[in-house]
């Protein structure tokens with residue numbers, strides 16, 4: 001890791017940080033490419049009536065209350081909040097949980 005640069009602030013890019021590794025930019029993880037494919041259709045379908053919109057970027061990236069929606073989903077996946085999701089498993093692997101956490105750390109990119 002050689003460093004990081006931040007985008008401008010007036011255009012809304014201030015939270016997009018790009019890290020460089022040996023001069024090569026490491027792109028921030030994206031909801032559509034990296035996070036959404038980790039949810040099964042059954043997860044999306046079961047949680048939608050409960051108001052947890054796993055396939056909805058606007059819901060998942062909602063900045064209200066310190067990104068509470070994304071945090072609650074994370075806490076259900078890790079088991080910090082019970083019952084751990086999805087009920088009875090299979091629970092997400094450490095790699096999947098790390099990817100979700102990285103998406104959050106990268107600034108909830110679409």
Ligand code: HEM
Pocket residue numbers: 039040042043046047050052054072073076077083085086087
């Ligand atoms: C804010 C986050 C979440 C909350 C509060 C939540 C809460 C719940 C609750 C209360 C139920 C019904 C009770 C139960 O069956 O044990 C449920 C069902 C379910 N949840 Fe979640 N959940 C969350 C996120 C997730 C996520 C991230 C997944 C998958 C990755 C998921 C997958 C499911 C599935 C598949 C069911 C239906 C289980 C069945 O009926 O067999 N949920 N959830």
